[in-house]
Amino acid sequence: MSAVRATDVVKRFGEREALRGVSFEAGPGELVAIIGPNGAGKTTLLSILAGISSPDAGGVEAPDGAVGWVPQQAALYRRLTVEENLLLFARLEGHEDPAASVEEMLELTGLRERRGEIVARLSGGNQQRINIAIGLLSRPAVLLLDEPSVGLDPRQRARLWEFVAALAGRGTTVIFSTHDIQEAERYGGRVLVLADGESLFDGSAEELRRAVRSEAPESADRDFETAFVAYLQHRGH
Amino acid sequence: MGGVRWLLLKDLQILRRSPLQAALLVAYPILIAVLVGFAISRGPEDPRVAFVNEVPPNTRINVGGAELPKANVKEQICKRVECVFVDNRDQALEKVESGDVLAALVLPADLVNKINSLSTLTPGVPEVEILVNEENALKAELVDDRITTLLAEANLRIARRIGKEGGRYLGLIVNGGRFEVLGESIPILGLQASARILETVTPALPPRLRPSLEEVTEFASQARDNLDVAKPLIDRLAQPIAVDKVVVGGESPPLEIFAIAVAATLTLAFVVVLLVAGSLALEREENAFPRLTRGLVSESGLLVEKVLLGIVAGLLVTLLMLLGMKLFVPLDLGRVGLWLVAIAVAAAALGAAGAALGAAAREVRAVSLLAFMVTLPIAFLSLVPSGAVGAGLFDAIRFLTALFPFKPALEAIQAALDASGPGIGGPLLHLAVLFLAYAVIARLALRRFATV
Numbered sequence: 001m002s003a004v005r006a007t008d009v010v011k012r013f014g015e016r017e018a019l020r021g022v023s024f025e026a027g028p029g030e031l032v033a034i035i036g037p038n039g040a041g042k043t044t045l046l047s048i049l050a051g052i053s054s055p056d057a058g059g060v061e062a063p064d065g066a067v068g069w070v071p072q073q074a075a076l077y078r079r080l081t082v083e084e085n086l087l088l089f090a091r092l093e094g095h096e097d098p099a100a101s102v103e104e105m106l107e108l109t110g111l112r113e114r115r116g117e118i119v120a121r122l123s124g125g126n127q128q129r130i131n132i133a134i135g136l137l138s139r140p141a142v143l144l145l146d147e148p149s150v151g152l153d154p155r156q157r158a159r160l161w162e163f164v165a166a167l168a169g170r171g172t173t174v175i176f177s178t179h180d181i182q183e184a185e186r187y188g189g190r191v192l193v194l195a196d197g198e199s200l201f202d203g204s205a206e207e208l209r210r211a212v213r214s215e216a217p218e219s220a221d222r223d224f225e226t227a228f229v230a231y232l233q234h235r236g237h
Numbered sequence: 238m239g240g241v242r243w244l245l246l247k248d249l250q251i252l253r254r255s256p257l258q259a260a261l262l263v264a265y266p267i268l269i270a271v272l273v274g275f276a277i278s279r280g281p282e283d284p285r286v287a288f289v290n291e292v293p294p295n296t297r298i299n300v301g302g303a304e305l306p307k308a309n310v311k312e313q314i315c316k317r318v319e320c321v322f323v324d325n326r327d328q329a330l331e332k333v334e335s336g337d338v339l340a341a342l343v344l345p346a347d348l349v350n351k352i353n354s355l356s357t358l359t360p361g362v363p364e365v366e367i368l369v370n371e372e373n374a375l376k377a378e379l380v381d382d383r384i385t386t387l388l389a390e391a392n393l394r395i396a397r398r399i400g401k402e403g404g405r406y407l408g409l410i411v412n413g414g415r416f417e418v419l420g421e422s423i424p425i426l427g428l429q430a431s432a433r434i435l436e437t438v439t440p441a442l443p444p445r446l447r448p449s450l451e452e453v454t455e456f457a458s459q460a461r462d463n464l465d466v467a468k469p470l471i472d473r474l475a476q477p478i479a480v481d482k483v484v485v486g487g488e489s490p491p492l493e494i495f496a497i498a499v500a501a502t503l504t505l506a507f508v509v510v511l512l513v514a515g516s517l518a519l520e521r522e523e524n525a526f527p528r529l530t531r532g533l534v535s536e537s538g539l540l541v542e543k544v545l546l547g548i549v550a551g552l553l554v555t556l557l558m559l560l561g562m563k564l565f566v567p568l569d570l571g572r573v574g575l576w577l578v579a580i581a582v583a584a585a586a587l588g589a590a591g592a593a594l595g596a597a598a599r600e601v602r603a604v605s606l607l608a609f610m611v612t613l614p615i616a617f618l619s620l621v622p623s624g625a626v627g628a629g630l631f632d633a634i635r636f637l638t639a640l641f642p643f644k645p646a647l648e649a650i651q652a653a654l655d656a657s658g659p660g661i662g663g664p665l666l667h668l669a670v671l672f673l674a675y676a677v678i679a680r681l682a683l684r685r686f687a688t689v
Contacts, residue, residue: 052527069531075524077247079254084247091243092533118254134528 003028003173004049004067004142010057011044011197018044020197021058026175026190028141031168033188034177037232040194042177043072046144049175068140072147074131078120082111082130085119089134105133109163125156129163136167143167145176149183161187181225185209195237240534241542248516248546262512266504266554270561273500284383287329287341287368288320296349298395314342314387326366333368340380341368342387352395404468411464428464432457493566494658497559498651502583503616505555505650506643509547509584510608513591517543518604521686536683540592540676547588548581555580559654572653579653579661583646586668589675590642596682612643619644642671 002025011019019041026032034042047053049060050069076085086105090098106112109129119127128148135143145164149157165187168174178184184191185205193201193208201208209224216230252259290311314320321338323329329341343366351361365388369380409416413427426434435454439447520526520539530536559576562568594611598604619638623631638644649664 050531052531069528071524071527073524075528077251077523077525079251080247084250088243088247089528089533092240092529094239 001028002026002061002063003030004060004062004175006045006049006058006060008058009045009048009055009060011041011048011053012056018197019048019055022194022197022199023058024192024199024202026142026173028173029168029171030173031165031187031189032173032175032192033184033190034175034192034194035179035181035184035188036194036200037237038179039196041197042194043146044197045194046146046175046177049142050144062142066138066140066142068135068138068143070132070135070143070145070148072150074119074124074127076119076127076130076134079118081116081118082106082122083115085130086133086137089137093137095137101137105137108136109133123156125152125160128152128156128160132160132163136172140172142173142175145174147177147179149178149180157183181228185224195232195235198237200232200235200237241538241545244529244534244539244542245545245549248542249549251516251519252512252550262508262550262554263557265508266558267561269500269504270558270564273496273562273565283317283319284339284379285321285337286314286318286384287323287332287338288315289323289326289329289341289343291325291346292344292348293346298349298398299353314391317387317390318383326368330368333370336370340370340384342366342384343368407464407468411461428457428461432461494655495651497562497566497568498647498654499620500562501555501558501580502643502647502650504558505551505580505583505646506587506612506616507608508554509551509587510591510594510612511605512550513543513547513588514595514598514604514608515601516546517592517595518599518601521599522601526686537680540589540679540683543592543595544585544588544676547591548584551584551587552577552580555584555650568654569656572656575653575661576650579646579649579665582665582668582672583642583649586642586672586675587646589672589679592679593675593682596679596686599686611641615641615643619647639667640671642668642675645671 005025007023008021009019009023010017010021022041022045024045034045036042044053046069048055049062050067051060052069077088080088083102083106086102087098090101090105093101095101102115103112106115109126109132111126111129114122114126119130122130132143132145132148135145148164149160152160161183164174164176168189176188185208188205190203191201191205191208192199201211203211208228212219212224212227212231215234216227219227219230252262288311311320321332323332323341326341326343329338329343332338333341345364345366347361348363348365351363354361355363367380367384369384371380408414409425409427411428413425413430416423416425432454435450435457439450439454442450517539520529526539529539534542556576559568563570591608594607595604598607615638618634619641621631621634625631626634645664645667648659649661649668652658652661652664
């Protein structure tokens with residue numbers, strides 16, 4: 001059973017086709033990485049899955065309920081505290097006991113001690129954790145993260161992925177986009193490769209390595225990122 | 238509407254977290270109220286003018302050998318300006334050059350003699366001297382206006398006095414009476430009595446002399462009639478053009494009410510437009526807009542929230558300002574209900590305009606600049622009175638200012654403050670139409686709000 005499914009999704013911006021019939025699905029508790037160069041259509045696909053924009057053709061289904069969306073840049077009110085931000089969105093989500101939801105998210109993000117701090121004073125990593133926690137307030141079956149680790153240092157990144165993996169461990173389907181091929185390989189249980197709006201690959205990280213080696217054997221001895229770039233070139237991107 | 242309530246609370250929290258912004262919102266209306274209040278209650282200061290009177294004491298204006306009563310020209314002048322009495326022209330010159338006085342008025346020693354010569358065969362030209370330091374154009378204009386007006390008034394008083402004396406002499410010639418000269422009282426027969434005597438003696442004369450005497454009697458009679466006509470003519474010479482002011486329209490409120498309404502509307506416009514436009518643009522800058530409109534709040538709901546924020550802030554700030562003004566100018570607190578209606582409706586229309594600007598400009602800095610660039614000139618244009626510019630230009634200004642809520646807001650607040658002025662219904666209707674129009678524009682502009 002899939003938690004979210006996209007079927008032949010097409011999206012155009014004027015003359016340009018940002019997505020060309022992309023199909024894709026993810027099951028409960030899966031951690032899916034969407035990778036690809038700039039302009040590949042990663043953010044467009046996530047925004048269509050999130051319901052922020054609608055496809056020109058094809059469709060999206062999320063049978064198990066709400067889809068949580070965490071934009072690339074933290075969508076937070078920087079002059080409010082951590083707690084005020086969480087409380088506001090819990091209220092807007094219509095929670096019966098918003099205060100309890102806030103406590104739950106503070107526990108989940110490990111930011112209980114910093115609940116009274118103005119968000120602008122938090123590190124990028126902590127802001128991103130609040131950003132994700134707000135995305136989780138709708139209690140989604142599927143959580144979409146648009147390049148969640150951009151701008152974070154390695155320590156912050158490690159803590160973020162630990163947090164995200166814990167979510168997936170609890171059964172939340174997590175789909176994230178990233179430029180970082182090693183991050184996709186390390187944290188993505190499945191990898192979807194997009195380039196110029198086309199879906200080039202959908203499978204595990206190990207399967208992607210094999211595909212890269214077979215299609216770009218001249219780069220097989222080099223690091224995975226270089227081999228991946230060669231693979232894209234072989235596929236005409 | 239629940240979402241709107243929480244967003245409004247959030248915006249007020251953000252406002253509270255921005256001490257500079259919050260302080261400005263409170264301090265600005267208080268400062269404006271105090272400044273306008275002082276300006277209205279104190280009135281303009283009289284300009285300081287040095288006054289040199291070189292005319293010998295006890296010299297009086299003389300008409301036909303008789304001295305006129307004092308015209309009190311000096312007292313009249315010193316009622317209108319602050320006279321700084323100095324002894325001579327040099328002292329006056331020094332005070333003007335140092336900027337201690339705006340100008341100096343010098344009455345030369347021969348002034349009265351020259352005025353007296355006007356009724357002789359060799360009339361002179363009476364002159365006064367004005368010393369001015371025209372260091373800037375505004376000052377020069379002010380001096381010209383004030384001094385010219387004062388001298389015109391002095392001329393008028395002297396002319397009236399001369400006219401009155403002339404009329405008295407004419408009355409003496411026509412009606413007869415006693416004329417005081419060199420301490421002696423001389424009886425004057427008068428044309429009326431002369432004609433009567435001639436008519437009485439005519440029948441006693443020989444018939445051949447009667448036609449000649451009848452001619453003299455006729456002349457005396459005509460002279461009396463014509464001199465009677467001459468008297469009012471002499472009176473009119475002093476002030477040939479009388480002013481009859483007829484107000485044909487445009488009921489104007491008292492000046493202080495107009496000034497308060499302008500200050501209040503200006504404050505309301507800036508606070509509401511900047512706050513609504515800025516806070517809408519902030520939703521985009523904080524990346525919250527797509528998250529909010531993804532099922533949490535509708536785009537229309539977000540607009541309603543921003544306009545409500547404008548109304549709340551506008552009511553608070555403008556009410557605070559009007560209460561501050563009340564310390565200086567008596568405002569009728571019995572009309573406070575109308576104040577609230579006028580401010581709320583004006584704030585709603587201004588808020589909708591602010592939302593349209595915010596949705597169109599999208600970035601906080603651009604929005605602030607745009608809000609100033611739109612509000613300030615519209616406010617100035619709204620204050621241009623008819624007749625101050627050409628008819629075509631005024632029509633264009635009237636059309637332009639009718640498209641922005643500032644002018645109807647000013648009219649509504651003015652009507653709310655002043656019971657004797659025009660009604661509040663028209664401006665409120667105008668504001669309601671503008672509110673709807675700007676709400677539609679803002680809603681359309683929000684469609685491309687989240688895009689880069």
